[in-house]
Amino acid sequence: MAKKIQTAITPTRTEDYSEWYQQVVRASDMAEHSPVRGCMVIKPWGYALWENIQRSLDDMFKETGVTNAYFPLFIPLSFLEKEAEHVEGFAKECAVVTHHRLEQGPEGGLVPAGKLAEPLVVRPTSETIIGDSFSRWVSSYRDLPLLINQWCNVVRWEMRTRIFLRTSEFLWQEGHTVHATAEEAIARTGQMLDIYADLAEEYLAVPVIRGRKTPSERFPGAVDTLCIEAMMQDRKALQAGTSHFLGQNFATASGIKFQNAQEAEEYAWTTSWGASTRLIGGLIMTHGDDDGIIMPPRVAPSHVVLLPIARKAEERAAVMEYTENLARALRDTWYHHTRLRVEIDDRDIGGARGWEWIKKGIPLRVEIGPRDIAANSVFVARRDKPHREKTSVRRDQFVSGITALLDDIQKNLFSRAADYRKAHTVTIDDRDGFYAFFTPENAEKPEIHGGFVRAHWCESAECEAKIKEDLQVTIRCIPFDSPDEDGRCICCGKPSPRRVIFAKAY
Numbered sequence: 001m002a003k004k005i006q007t008a009i010t011p012t013r014t015e016d017y018s019e020w021y022q023q024v025v026r027a028s029d030m031a032e033h034s035p036v037r038g039c040m041v042i043k044p045w046g047y048a049l050w051e052n053i054q055r056s057l058d059d060m061f062k063e064t065g066v067t068n069a070y071f072p073l074f075i076p077l078s079f080l081e082k083e084a085e086h087v088e089g090f091a092k093e094c095a096v097v098t099h100h101r102l103e104q105g106p107e108g109g110l111v112p113a114g115k116l117a118e119p120l121v122v123r124p125t126s127e128t129i130i131g132d133s134f135s136r137w138v139s140s141y142r143d144l145p146l147l148i149n150q151w152c153n154v155v156r157w158e159m160r161t162r163i164f165l166r167t168s169e170f171l172w173q174e175g176h177t178v179h180a181t182a183e184e185a186i187a188r189t190g191q192m193l194d195i196y197a198d199l200a201e202e203y204l205a206v207p208v209i210r211g212r213k214t215p216s217e218r219f220p221g222a223v224d225t226l227c228i229e230a231m232m233q234d235r236k237a238l239q240a241g242t243s244h245f246l247g248q249n250f251a252t253a254s255g256i257k258f259q260n261a262q263e264a265e266e267y268a269w270t271t272s273w274g275a276s277t278r279l280i281g282g283l284i285m286t287h288g289d290d291d292g293i294i295m296p297p298r299v300a301p302s303h304v305v306l307l308p309i310a311r312k313a314e315e316r317a318a319v320m321e322y323t324e325n326l327a328r329a330l331r332d333t334w335y336h337h338t339r340l341r342v343e344i345d346d347r348d349i350g351g352a353r354g355w356e357w358i359k360k361g362i363p364l365r366v367e368i369g370p371r372d373i374a375a376n377s378v379f380v381a382r383r384d385k386p387h388r389e390k391t392s393v394r395r396d397q398f399v400s401g402i403t404a405l406l407d408d409i410q411k412n413l414f415s416r417a418a419d420y421r422k423a424h425t426v427t428i429d430d431r432d433g434f435y436a437f438f439t440p441e442n443a444e445k446p447e448i449h450g451g452f453v454r455a456h457w458c459e460s461a462e463c464e465a466k467i468k469e470d471l472q473v474t475i476r477c478i479p480f481d482s483p484d485e486d487g488r489c490i491c492c493g494k495p496s497p498r499r500v501i502f503a504k505a506y
Contacts (some may be wrong), residue, residue, distance in 0.1 A: 008355055010023070013233060013288075017447050025164070028046075028359050039167055040163045052298075052301065057195070067147065071130050075126070079132065083253040086221035090156070092157075093158070097116065099112035099113060099114055101114040123153075123154050126150070127221070131176075134178055134268075134270075138257070140259050144178055146177060148177065149173055165238075170276050171276060171277045179269045181269060185247075185271050188271050189243045193242075196242075205296040205413040206286045209228065209452075209479050212227070214464060222245060224244070225242055231421040231452060234285070235448060236450075236504045237476045237504070238281070239476070239505070247270075283296070283299075294384055295363055295383070297406035300361070302341040302343045305343040329399050340402065358383065364402070377393060378398050384412050428453050430490075431493075438473050451503065453502040453503065454499045455499055456489055456498070463489055463491035467490075467491055474505055482500065485498055
């Protein structure tokens with residue numbers, strides 16, 4: 001009988017993927033559940049990751065002319081009612097404030113008092129409240145385009161929650177733009193999706209498919225929704241970013257009008273686009289292994305941890321001096337427009353110290369002991385390699401080559417994820433084969449089965465709903481790279497103009 005390999009995380013991904021994910025979040029010290037059901041506390045290591053994602057995304061936004069602002073957390077109920085499809089789409093997720101103070105109750109506890117004249121919705125998204133401001137900010141074509149983003153929290157009352165992936169409160173950015181023509185707004189919608197795709201692939205090392213949502217999957221009130229979809233290691237899809245062309249729907253509802261060059265008044269064309277802390281969940285599920293998370297270097301909270309080893313008291317001073325000198329040299333090194341982020345962990349806790357950093361996913365671990373100092377070298381371990389795989393490297397070579405080493409880790413993570421997605425993406429043309437692919441009873445591991453299917457769809461809402469009801473499988477997107485190709489719908493057999501991506505999803 002084969003001996004089971006010891007791992008830092010139990011259960012493993014193949015044993016119980018859902019519980020593995022929860023244990024990785026806990027072991028990596030990134031976040032924890034809060035006393036408020038469905039909400040999370042993001043701890044420093046997890047928040048540092050979010051800050052790096054935020055900083056990268058914010059820089060890309062600003063390069064296109066976007067500026068940041070902030071809008072109220074509370075939205076009058078009447079604002080949501082202005083756009084019927086929008087309020088219907090979010091109604092079941094809204095948290096509502098109905099009172100403005102607490103008073104001592106007759107039995108001793110505090111009770112709500114001071115009923116509000118109009119209930120306030122805790123921001124689930126900000127199209128309506130931002131539209132109100134835009135209606136005052138825009139009066140002429142000379143005011144356009146208006147390109148605004150805000151970083152904030154939102155609340156969507158979820159019944160089944162999972163840290164980072166689906167919580168009642170989460171952090172995100174939401175961009176909102178106003179344009180004089182439909183063509184400008186459509187171009188901006190595509191431009192922002194490209195930014196999300198670049199973030200996912202170049203920074204998070206997560207390969208994505210760019211495409212368009214079906215009408216039933218669009219953002220409530222949008223004319224068109226574009227998205228990026230990624231495959232997790234349980235072969236489910238994760239929507240990693242969306243960009244919406246809103247047409248004139250929200251401009252009409254909010255009264256966003258402008259006087260054009262011909263001095264005629266018309267409604268503006270608007271967009272909105274957003275990405276959230278769900279990206280962190282996607283990063284974990286794309287790159288994590290049975291020892292914890294693996295951080296892509298471009299967004300890692302820290303790039304390298306130095307682990308001084310001094311088993312004798314008289315060795316400690318020399319080891320620490322060597323370690324601190326190395327840290328200074330590394331911190332003077334630039335990596336993709338930022339200085340290297342270096343940790344020194346000199347705690348005397350034995351092997352547990354190294355395992356903590358493995359579980360936290362830091363890209364490089366560097367051990368430094370008296371023998372390394374004598375040889376003017378360091379002992380280096382990469383997080384994307386087996387934990388026992390370590391290499392002795394001369395100190396000067398390590399310092400001069402560390403940026404190339406980090407880039408190689410980044411490239412390797414992306415390649416592994418891309419290869420995994422390719423291996424589990426199939427083309428299916430017959431209904432029986434399609435249903436068998438997504439049926440757990442046909443899989444050795446029911447929780448990790450299936451993948452992405454490129455299949456034909458007749459573009460009917462009925463077939464889309466039938467597949468979702470039968471298999472809990474949705475059309476993730478109509479890929480931009482899906483050429484016109486006549487075929488037969490995987491559900492009803494009627495003519496189909498192109499293939500779409502089907503998958504189970506988070």
